[in-house]
Amino acid sequence: MKRFQSLVLGAALLATSALAGCGSNNTAATSQDTTLTVWARGNSVPNDVETILAKKFPEWTIKFQNIPDVEDKLRAALRSKSGLPDVVIMGGSLPSFFQVSDQFLDLSAEAKASDATAASLKAGVTLDGKQMALPTDIGPWGLFYRADAFEALGYPSDPEQVAAKLDSWEAYSKLAEAAAASGKHACDTAAQVYQARLAQKGYAYVQLKDGKEVNIADSPISRDAFLYAGKLAKDKTCANVKPYTPEWNAATTQENLIAFVGPAWEDGILKKAAEKQSGAWRVATVPGGPVATAGSFVTGLAASKFPDAARQLAAYMGGSEFQKAGYLDKGLFPSSKGVFADPEAAKPVPFYNGQDTLGMLAKSATDAPSVYQGSNSTVVSTQFFVAMTDIANTGADPATVYQDLLKTTASK
């Protein structure tokens, strides 16, 4: 009994001393030295980001904070208007910040000087035409496939020839059906195919009219794409596995998935899951034309004490030098055309049997149409995505599902 009590006492002492020592010292900038804080997910910047920035801007003090779920944190900081950084790199939910674009710096001048692809630059422009963000990485889409599996199905294995043979979605359907007949799958989920077809037409459920968003959820583009992909789902032609899930990894590792259309960043999961299939995979252009979706963006905060420095820093992080390091370290697909031409980056990749995938996908990135993302585009897109998964699971009729969906989506 006594032992328990002395344990309690000791613990209490420990807690008091810990409490006393844990207040953090918030060192405020006392001098007029330029001090900038950068927020970003560690995985959307190069490995030694601090060294790179310190080398580039030796006269400034740049504090880099590696922040997971940076969008949530930024939203909370904007609400309480405190602890805001000077520069942020964030992911796909950029359009949801457009309505508070006055809290961000205008990067128009920096955008003019940027060598990023046209579509990716446009994705950082708000409704009222303000360049709120610059792209730091993007997602050009490719048809990832296994050369040996294609040959077994009587298809060519060379990317150029594959692209020529699979030049339309109808041709892709035939391939997917042939693969399914042989017990394999040439698409992961029909929802990805549907999304590719929308992006290919620069469509994201909204349209800009006189500086206002107009809902165009009910559109022939979406309808055609939905019915097309819906058939793949209903007939169980696709593997019905979503990227970034254990199922997708299992389908890939177990060599069930022999091809899929997806954005460049899925190269990261593919290389891990298909580690033992190194050399078998290739990338070709997506059937029906180039596709690219938005990746990450860098923005400056209007609340920054050093707005000019923040703009310069944002411009640098959206530029070719920084993006090249990101591509080489983490495979972040650059938006800067300068990197596409860089021989250090555009080089043979062993996993793809020596194919220059950067050069291949860069063409898609440059030629893809720009997609105007409205503030609700992601939400509506997810609803269609879920519906497509439901079709695959239940075998429901795509046309009926589509009509039902319009009831909720066409009014928003």
Place this chain on the structure above:
Amino acid sequence: MTLMTRPRTRPSARQTLKQRSVWTYWREYLAISPFFILFAVFGLFPLVYALYLSTVSWDGLGKMTPVGFDQFIRLFTSGEFQSALSNTVVIFLTAQVPVVVAALGAAALLSSRRLAAKGLYQTLFFLPQVTSIVAVAIVFQSLFSNEYGIINSGLQAVGLDKVPWLSTEWGTRLVVSIMIFWRSFGYFVVIFLSGMSSIPPSLYEAARLDGAGSLRIFRSITIPMIWPTILFVAVTGTISGFQIFTEPQVLTNGLGGPNDSVVTMMFLQVRYMGGTTQTVPTDLGFATAIGWGIFAVLILLAAINARVMGKRRKEAS
């Protein structure tokens, strides 16, 4: 019951209560003050704010739009809350209730002095509690995947049909229930075990000498003696069971399963707060209204709970 040796009423206390001035109880009030002080500082203002928030429509970033009682009208008419409530009830009945009952039985087994290797069992049952939810999600998805799942492979290997676990409404609910059972079993076992350690071993020995069987001892000694703990588990288990969220969220990658079959009330709230995969536009106003809806359901349940448990208590003693 003669076995209840301790007086539970304190007659002398009631008399003194009337005679003394309130200030003479300052020690008692001081001892319980931290909760009320902290609640006043960190709970009251947010609560008032939450009342206000339920009268607006707000995506959490832009401008708030005052909407009056629209959010509550929406709560009652849109059908989303009702279906979330029924999902919650189903999951509560198929997961939370069985796990509490099973944990009570297991705790009785594990507290018996003669059982060999009980430390090992206690530890193994506790493991799910500490296993990170990220890992748990991966394991469960890998186990129950339709095409690539270990369980379906096993079923096929012995010549049975595959079960569409995660692609049907009831399959998904079942897996969620299994996951909850699996995760919270050790938690309830520990709580019951801590209650059972207050039972004097001499009581058991006396009963055994009287020739009472294990079941009879469980009913006549264990249950009455740990009744306060059972009450505690009933109340907190109901509250947490009706706020279930994590398991459906991680199992369905934040989407809610086929036809939103595992969207619980809390899931719905978090969905409107923008905290799950976004299938609806964020509206903190509606999320708050859902929060008040959950509050109303819990208060109702607490009242029912108090009645039922009060009656049981009288029967038991």
Place this chain on the structure above:
Amino acid sequence: MKQGRLAWLKHLVLLPLAGLFAFPFYWLLVMSTGRTSDIFGSPPRLIPGTEFFANLGRLLESVNFLQAFANSAVVSISATLLTVAVAALSGFVFATFRFPGRNWLFGILLATMTLPTGVMLVPTLQIYVDLGWINTYLPLLVPGAASAFGIFWMRQAARESVQYEVIEAARVDGASFLRVFWHVGLPALRPAIAGFTVFQFMWNWNEYLWPLLVLNDSNLYTLPVALQQLNGSYGTSDYPVVMVATLLATIPLIVLFLLFRRQVMSSVNSGAVKG
């Protein structure tokens, strides 16, 4: 003889059950020692591999694991001790002392457990900002110091195990308020305190949202926030590293449980009667 057969039967029930409960943890162990392609292969690998240290190396390369581990330890230990101390004292007083308004106050305390706390995120963060608590550990320690759940538990435990005669005797002897708590309350509450400590520590240890929102400096990050850094915008690609990280993060919880298990289990009454 009958006793022996019964024990055998108990093991027959318990053993397979325990296996089922331990399996996901075992698989976590296996996953942390393999490569992504082992985890998802067919059939899945069921025996530990040899990649543990390679995975560990990648983890230490990408995340400041040791710093975050130390931070988590400091925060979780302090927060847990505070919460448990307050809960034990308040719960004991609620259970064994009578004072005007006791039942009302306790009813209010219970009712707060049902309040919609999820939506209080926005105003609560504002309070922390106004108090200047951003980028400190105070939001992780102070508001949670008094837990309604914990006080409730301790109250119920005290009603079971504290014997009224003992308190009366102590008071007659002139023992002070705190002495009664120290000599009667603490020993009687020992199993409940041990159990609550294990859970409270675990909840503090796993807390993600508030550390993410209030801590700006990566050097102050707690373990869950640091581990979330392993993921990209779209999800996990390197499963084994995540598995190693979660496995290491689990070790303190298991150690704590093993240390406290006996306290949860051992009978209190023999001691409490003697005072």
